[in-house]
Amino acid sequence: MQVLVSSDHPAVAPAESLHFRELHQREELHQYFLLRHQVYAAQGYWRADSRQLDIDAYDRHSRFVGCFTKDGTLIGGARFILGEGEPNAALVDELSHGQLPPRPHLYHSQSLFRFDPVLQYARNQGKQFVEFGRTVIHPDWQRAGLGVLLVHAIYGLAHCYGIELGLAAVPPRLTRFYCNLGCRVLQQRGVNQASGIDTELVPLIVDLQRLHGRLRDSLRAGRALMHRGEWLYALHGEQRLSLEAFDWSGDAPGHGWEPPLSRLPLLRSGVGLHDDTLGTAFGSPSAKVPDLKVRREVLGLAAALGIDSIGLGSPWRAPWEEEQVAELAAFARSTSFVLPLSCDVRARASDVESVARIAQSSQQPLEVKIRVGCSPVRQQCEGWDLVRVLEMTQATLRACSREGLAATLLLEDPARTPAHILEPLYHTAFQDGAQALCLADTTGAARPSGVRRLVQHARDFLSGHGYDARLEWSGANDASLSVANSLAAIESGVQSVHATLGGAGERAGNTSLEHLLVHLRRLSGRPYTTEALSAYRDWGATHLFWLDWPEIAGGLNVAAPSPSEARQERKLQEVSR
Amino acid sequence: MIETWNEEPSRSCAPRIIDCTLAQFDTLPGERQLAGWLSLLEGFGVHTVAVGSVRHLQDWHRVERLLQVADRFKEPPCLEFNLDYPACGTPSLLSERGIRCRLLAMASNAESHLRSVCRHNPGGVTLVLHEAVELHPLELSRWVQLSQNCGVDRLEILSKQGRPWLPGVEDLVRFAQGLAEPGGLEFVWSSYDSLGLALAQALQAWEAGVQAIRGCVGGRLGSVPLEALWFQLHQQKLLDVPLERCAELTRFLEQEWEMELSVHHPLLGPDVFCSAGVAGSAVCQALEAGQPQVAESVYSAVPASAVGRKLEIAVGPCSRPAHVRHWLRSHELSQSPEWVDGLLQRAQQSPEVLSDLELVDMVDLLSDG
Numbered sequence: 001m002q003v004l005v006s007s008d009h010p011a012v013a014p015a016e017s018l019h020f021r022e023l024h025q026r027e028e029l030h031q032y033f034l035l036r037h038q039v040y041a042a043q044g045y046w047r048a049d050s051r052q053l054d055i056d057a058y059d060r061h062s063r064f065v066g067c068f069t070k071d072g073t074l075i076g077g078a079r080f081i082l083g084e085g086e087p088n089a090a091l092v093d094e095l096s097h098g099q100l101p102p103r104p105h106l107y108h109s110q111s112l113f114r115f116d117p118v119l120q121y122a123r124n125q126g127k128q129f130v131e132f133g134r135t136v137i138h139p140d141w142q143r144a145g146l147g148v149l150l151v152h153a154i155y156g157l158a159h160c161y162g163i164e165l166g167l168a169a170v171p172p173r174l175t176r177f178y179c180n181l182g183c184r185v186l187q188q189r190g191v192n193q194a195s196g197i198d199t200e201l202v203p204l205i206v207d208l209q210r211l212h213g214r215l216r217d218s219l220r221a222g223r224a225l226m227h228r229g230e231w232l233y234a235l236h237g238e239q240r241l242s243l244e245a246f247d248w249s250g251d252a253p254g255h256g257w258e259p260p261l262s263r264l265p266l267l268r269s270g271v272g273l274h275d276d277t278l279g280t281a282f283g284s285p286s287a288k289v290p291d292l293k294v295r296r297e298v299l300g301l302a303a304a305l306g307i308d309s310i311g312l313g314s315p316w317r318a319p320w321e322e323e324q325v326a327e328l329a330a331f332a333r334s335t336s337f338v339l340p341l342s343c344d345v346r347a348r349a350s351d352v353e354s355v356a357r358i359a360q361s362s363q364q365p366l367e368v369k370i371r372v373g374c375s376p377v378r379q380q381c382e383g384w385d386l387v388r389v390l391e392m393t394q395a396t397l398r399a400c401s402r403e404g405l406a407a408t409l410l411l412e413d414p415a416r417t418p419a420h421i422l423e424p425l426y427h428t429a430f431q432d433g434a435q436a437l438c439l440a441d442t443t444g445a446a447r448p449s450g451v452r453r454l455v456q457h458a459r460d461f462l463s464g465h466g467y468d469a470r471l472e473w474s475g476a477n478d479a480s481l482s483v484a485n486s487l488a489a490i491e492s493g494v495q496s497v498h499a500t501l502g503g504a505g506e507r508a509g510n511t512s513l514e515h516l517l518v519h520l521r522r523l524s525g526r527p528y529t530t531e532a533l534s535a536y537r538d539w540g541a542t543h544l545f546w547l548d549w550p551e552i553a554g555g556l557n558v559a560a561p562s563p564s565e566a567r568q569e570r571k572l573q574e575v576s577r
Numbered sequence: 578m579i580e581t582w583n584e585e586p587s588r589s590c591a592p593r594i595i596d597c598t599l600a601q602f603d604t605l606p607g608e609r610q611l612a613g614w615l616s617l618l619e620g621f622g623v624h625t626v627a628v629g630s631v632r633h634l635q636d637w638h639r640v641e642r643l644l645q646v647a648d649r650f651k652e653p654p655c656l657e658f659n660l661d662y663p664a665c666g667t668p669s670l671l672s673e674r675g676i677r678c679r680l681l682a683m684a685s686n687a688e689s690h691l692r693s694v695c696r697h698n699p700g701g702v703t704l705v706l707h708e709a710v711e712l713h714p715l716e717l718s719r720w721v722q723l724s725q726n727c728g729v730d731r732l733e734i735l736s737k738q739g740r741p742w743l744p745g746v747e748d749l750v751r752f753a754q755g756l757a758e759p760g761g762l763e764f765v766w767s768s769y770d771s772l773g774l775a776l777a778q779a780l781q782a783w784e785a786g787v788q789a790i791r792g793c794v795g796g797r798l799g800s801v802p803l804e805a806l807w808f809q810l811h812q813q814k815l816l817d818v819p820l821e822r823c824a825e826l827t828r829f830l831e832q833e834w835e836m837e838l839s840v841h842h843p844l845l846g847p848d849v850f851c852s853a854g855v856a857g858s859a860v861c862q863a864l865e866a867g868q869p870q871v872a873e874s875v876y877s878a879v880p881a882s883a884v885g886r887k888l889e890i891a892v893g894p895c896s897r898p899a900h901v902r903h904w905l906r907s908h909e910l911s912q913s914p915e916w917v918d919g920l921l922q923r924a925q926q927s928p929e930v931l932s933d934l935e936l937v938d939m940v941d942l943l944s945d946g
Contacts, residue, residue, distance in 0.1 A: 377871060378859065
């Protein structure tokens with residue numbers, strides 16, 4: 001078994017080693033482009049010519065890493081394409097005799113795949129994004145394990161430059177290899193046409209911030225490249241490289257027992273979080289309604305946490321609540337508050353009209369979430385039938401259209417509602433102008449498996465009927481599954497989930513906002529600051545009088561990472577320094 | 578049973594339940610406390626009761642008495658003790674009575690030490706991988722191998738940080754089980770609820786193949802909430818448990834150990850069957866129509882009577898006329914519109930829920946004025 005050693009390992013003075021370093025010099029780049037031509041010629045893309053170089057327009061915008069033997073022979077290399085910048089333009093132009101056209105797209109794979117949502121996500125999150133590619137290995141060194149090291153090295157180089165997200169397009173036969181190295185498959189296929197050869201390619205994405213286990217070697221590589229300009233891999237005598245004894249064929253998962261990106265998709269621009277604290281918390285018998293000035297603070301506290309929308313309450317419910325909605329709407333207007341604000345209404349036109357009056361008087365746009373109880377149990381309780389429910393829903397949606405209010409249809413207790421009741425409601429929702437559909441498990445009856453089926457059914461229905469609408473999820477905690485259900489809903493494709501501070505709400509409460517934030521950061525990198533979360537929780541502890549807050553790892557210090565995460569964070573900080 | 582979108586479980590047998598409620602307290606329970614707890618647990622399908630930690634040699638006298646208490650039961654559960662080696666010593670009691678011991682897997686658990694514990698302990702040894710989710714697969718396989726070599730019969734996978742997300746649970750359990758010889762090690766899942774996933778993780782771990790789940794009544798920070806687990810297993814027709822006695826379990830814990838649950842703790846918290854807000858309207862409507870079962874299930878998947886509780890309606894700032902009418906009716910008072918409006922107005926002006934006494938005072942004022 002080989003021992004992977006980096007050049008900063010104090011105990012090692014490698015006699016025989018491979019050297020990985022960034023390619024800066026003309027001669028090195030020349031060797032690399034020659035090697036590329038040689039490798040692709042062997043694959044049949046063109047006839048071999050020992051003088052020809054494989055260079056394209058993207059090389060001007062790329063950085064390169066090469067692997068050298070002790071005598072300086074380049075045996076492998078890779079590149080990543082930057083969105084901005086031309087770090088090697090002069091050298092590449094010189095080697096190509098200035099004959100390269102400008103690049104047609106930012107990234108090579110954009111000619112094959114649409115990954116605008118990924119780019120948008122990267123922009124929204126402020127993450128640098130690159131495309132990895134042109135990974136080539138000299139024929140004499142193929143099938144010797146060098147591929148893994150090259151990937152470590154190119155990841156490491158990317159770390160040096162603060163890059164966090166990467167894309168690669170690979171042949172299907174290499175998908176498993178790259179997935180074992182931290183990549184995740186995007187749901188597309190493309191065919192690259194070069195020199196008359198069609199090659200099917202699969203797009204993969206990797207989050208460099210979330211590398212675990214063996215891929216920490218890429219952090220070592222990055223650190224070595226940063227500090228010493230090269231990363232050394234020790235060879236033992238004449239022995240060729242071999243992978244570690246542990247089988248990473250794909251049967252054993254990545255270290256940390258969560259895939260680096262989990263299943264939370266990055267294809268969307270991020271999951272929205274809707275804070276319903278103001279609308280729901282005071283329904284608990286133990287909660288106290290604080291002063292209006294104090295309730296106003298929620299807007300700023302939630303915004304600081306990166307919440308995407310806020311529920312203000314239900315003006316039809318009580319005079320104090322109408323006052324709350326009006327006051328908060330006016331306050332939002334006066335402070336140019338940017339987050340969308342919404343109110344809950346019943347399936348009654350009069351409720352919509354009360355929201356419309358407030359929106360008009362405050363000049364603050366308000367959205368409406370129309371709560372419709374559709375389950376058989378609810379219908380039995382209220383003495384409704386499906387026709388009645390559809391009529392009420394339709395009338396309320398039309399009232400929203402008349403008043404110019406954006407509407408979300410919020411179906412209560414869908415987990416206990418059969419498809420033959422849900423589907424007509426879906427039709428009604430979108431034929432009568434709803435912009436979004438919220439599946440609200442108000443009774444806590446769902447389990448994660450049920451959530452997946454329900455959300456998938458809704459998605460299939462919407463896409464099958466050409467309805468382009470936002471899907472949301474809201475869950476109650478009656479059965480202690482609200483957090484798990486919310487995560488399952490996100491995995492299944494909802495664009496927004498509802499939560500409340502401390503899981504505050506009637507009966508057993510709702511999904512805890514803090515838990516969701518911690519999970520979303522852990523599993524998909526959605527950021528928040530400890531200060532913002534502590535401030536909001538302090539507000540709740542002082543004003544909501546909510547006993548026994550949900551404990552988060554590390555107590556109120558909700559950002560406390562696990563020991564391994566803390567070590568990893570320190571490493572990343574070292575690398576970026 | 579109301580139909581849902583949930584999938585049927587993939588396994589037809591329930592997991593074995595290890596109750597560690599008593600082990601969360603600082604000291605070993607008294608004999609009366611243990612007897613009371615064990616009698617309450619009858620019928621709940623608890624296979625093992627974790628009693629607490631043996632820290633000193635002197636604790637063994639108490640252990641012997643607690644074992645005698647358990648012996649009085651017709652089908653006594655197995656008692657499990659955490660052993661703080663080496664301070665607790667290895668008295669002959671271990672080999673004579675066959676007590677199940679629970680040990681944390683640490684680097685200092687040399688192979689010889691584990692062998693010694695297993696040899697002295699025919700009652701069984703549970704080795705706890707207390708940060709299993711942090712373990713490298715190589716290290717995990719080493720512990721599995723060591724457990725098998727030394728004669729450990731139960732391996733507990735404990736997630737102290739409350740991670741991972743469900744696919745990671747499945748991967749971890751399947752991987753660990755794949756390393757063990759069939760019929761050898763029994764796998765136990767245990768996780769802290771610090772990230773709100775304990776119950777979901779336990780159910781996932783069981784689906785993935787663990788044989789037992791460790792939890793405690795009331796959940797709290799540590800462990801899977803047993804009452805929620807029982808409810809899920811009962812719903813899936815895998816375990817027939819007297820859920821209506823859950824309230825008794827909580828009362829016992831409050832009485833003996835002053836254990837308090839949060840007001841909104843699912844199934845057991847004081848507020849979970851008390852509606853003070855908009856959901857109460859539908860509940861009141863069903864009660865008024867003489868449909869108590871509908872009232873219990875219209876806004877909760879957990880019917881109050883199923884867990885030995887009663888529905889309550891509170892009147893406060895978020896209440897609707899239905900709440901007030903229900904209160905008046907339940908106190909055999911007139912439900913005249915003037916009283917309903919008057920009480921509702923006062924309630925909605927209050928920052929918090931009103932007590933019965935406050936409401937009665939208001940009725941008096943309304944009837945006078």
